[in-house]
Amino acid sequence: MSFLSDFFNKSSKKKGNIDSKEVADTWSGTIKKDTPIAECPFVVFDTELSGLDVRKDFIVSIGAIKMTGGTINISREFYRLVRPDGEMSKKSVEIHGITPGELVDKENLGTVLPDFLEFIKDSVLVGHFLNIDLKFMNSALKDKYNDKLANLALDTHSIHEWLYANGVTFKKHYLGGSTKTDLFSIAQRYGITVDTAHDALNDAYVTAQLFQRFLYFLHADGMHTLNDLLDIGRA
Amino acid sequence: MHLILAFYLLSYMFRRDPHLYILITMITEDSINFLKGIPPFQFLDDSAIRSIAGNLSMEFCPKNTLVLTQDGPPSDALRVIKKGGVKVYLSNDDEIVIDFKSEGDSFGYLSLINGDKSRANIMAVEDTLCYLIPKNIILDIINQNPSFGEYYMKSFFKNYLDKTYKEMRSKNLLFKEGEKLLYTTPVRNILSKAVVSVLEKTSIKDAAGVMSEQGISSIIIKSAQDVPVGIITDRDLRDKVVAQGMDPSTSVSEIMSSGLVKVNAGSTCFDALSTMLRRNIHHLLVVEGSELAGVVTNHDFMLLQGTSPLSILKNIDRLQDSEELSAVRDRINQTISILLKEDVKATHILRIITELHDRLILKIIELSIKEIGDSHCPFAFFVYGAEGRREETFKTVFRCAIVYNENKTFCEKKDMADFCESLIAHLQHTFEKCGLPLFDVHPFGGEIPIYGDLSTWTKNILNSLNSGNENRVVTAKKMLDLRAIYGDTSIVWTLKDTLYKKIQDDARYSSILNESSLKQKSPVGFFRKFIVDEAGEQQEKFDIKAKGTLHIVDSLRAMSIANNIHETSTTERLNLLSKRGFIPKDFQTDIYSAFEFLLNLLMQAQLEKREAGLNIDNIIEPEKLSMLEKKSLKEVFQILPGLQEIAANSFKGKEAAAR
Known part of the structure; x- marks a missing residue:
């Protein structure tokens, strides 16, 4: 263990042993809000949770995929199963189909989090009902480093609500839209192939494709900068 | 202990560097599997595919949006359609559709490599997802796999033909190892x-x-x-x-x-x-x-x-009555199947089939004449159409006719007509009894019989050619590919000579031959299960003979007759035209490969139908073609207009010389 932490210290000058101050320095949003959408680095991400109660439940896995503007960078992905610190409840095993046994040899959040932070850098975070994921992520960061994410963040659910109400080109293209709000109903409505195997990464990928479509129609309706997006979809 | 440490270290380092370590997730795996299934990526090795997958991105283009613009900036990446479809078109005065592309097709290669502006508009005709492969990756791939680039070049056809044939054969499930390429x-x-x-x-x-x-x-x-x-x-x-x-x-x-x-x-x-x-x-x-x-x-x-074609031949020779004929025909078809499943060139198979069919029909004629008695007047049987060109595939109809010489003093026209009537009736009866396809006894429609003297035949064929009636014109063209198979063959030669001379001397006839070969329009390409023409029309079925091989046959026939070439076989006509300098050598090879490919595709489709117990026709369904076959076929479509142009120019040259 001491060898690994030594290596960690030496090899990662930028980050070192993450303490709260450094996290704040490194991850505070440096992206300008007037960045054109086409140049904007996004990370679409999703977590699987053992439940919805942030006090009792925990992150089981994290999946994320990068985008540059409307282009999905297929090969820039992040996916990690996380070994929980606490006991996994019977219920959470049933929901995710991930058994404690599968997680035994996985890293705990203490190891995964720095990697995740390295992956996202100062990208704009995107997710469907992202606030839940952010809540768990920030809670973990608070536990470990007494800090939280400073990245700008967008919620595809809010963006969809806006498009559904106001998107002229969008409504014309899809002849209306979906009144449903869950990721998979929306995805299917807009012609995205949904794999039956759900995990955090596949869900992030579906969200990314949804976001990709939304960006096109937002652009057609005159939204050109990150700020325009934040106005309608800030998480 | 050291081992474990090293393992941790390695896995740690790879995880850190996104360029070293490609996370193989289901998403990446999906894209790898996708690429492995489509040309030219299917011919790359694993590491090349993985290096592509490691640098892939994905773009969304909603229906009716332009992906690339004609004369717009060069493309920055090779785009491979993952889902959806695009239309490739030029917009000058009119919109000219060049192509449709769908799942698995790629575009933007030439502009990417040359850095030229895009040559055509590419518009999504459906909501479309494209994989983007960056320029530097494509350049790396080409460096290591030169044949990769050829796929996108004009030379595609020749370079990939073997691969296409190989795939075609392996697709044939009925292929058994034991029958291997003997x-x-x-x-x-x-x-x-x-x-x-x-x-x-x-x-x-x-x-x-x-x-x-x-x-x-x-x-x-x-x-x-x-x-x-x-x-x-x-x-x-x-x-x-x-x-x-x-x-x-x-x-x-x-x-x-x-x-x-x-x-x-x-x-x-x-x-x-x-x-x-x-x-x-x-x-x-x-x-x-x-x-x-x-x-x-x-x-x-x-x-x-x-089984061997030779033993079938022996069988035919031994036949004493018509009882066993249908069995022989089945064996002929079996032989075709076997040859097709092997690595035999389509044009060679046709030669064998023609030979066997010739013998079969010859035998039937012999047997019939033995029964009804011979004629005093010299006469001959000739075959025409595909048989006449020695390009018979699975037989559906017999095209055969009788010609006699009216100038011989001992020939009574009335007697001869009676003889022919009863001979044909007898043949027809034999065919019917054995379940063989019947004679086409009124190929011109109406009451014009398939027998007659030399001058009647000359008149009938030329009049039909000039009749303006599409069916009659088609039949007349087939008749021009006549070939003697029985009797006094010199009569058939005389008929052919007379016909060809009249056509050469009369611009009316030659221009009909030439025009009908020019009228043919090749499709431009495929879109999913459809075949698409220049006007953007889509069709699910495609007559590969009418839209493919007959193009070549018609153009070469028109040129051959104009230049007094008496050969009827398409490949022979091609050879002679090239030898005499009417068709450039390079182009001759292209046309030959194209003809060979079309025949192969046609016969494979017919074989499948035969084995499924379906009616044998000339229809292929684009849906059943592999991507490679489609690409080759598309390439063939692009070669054909060149031949028409050569034929047209040579005709114009002759016309000018005549004036």
């Missing part, structure tokens, strides 16, 4: 016995003794100088010696066949076989360099193949 085996591989020979002075008795001792059906006769000069076979002993009561002490040179037909040991069994078919011989000498290496017989092919 017709591609060199003859030397099937020579089992050493050459047995005797000197020409040897007596028949002694030679027969050697043959029976060695258990062989033929023996080579050599001169005193050890040069092979002839062969005797079992049959010679039976027919010439025993049956005619010849003295067995006579020397073998009296009964040997001296015209030795030889084949090189390196030639394929197929070549040997077709030589034997053509010469109607049952033993063939095989030479290795200048040395005699052995003799092949039909029996050798039987051992190899279980």
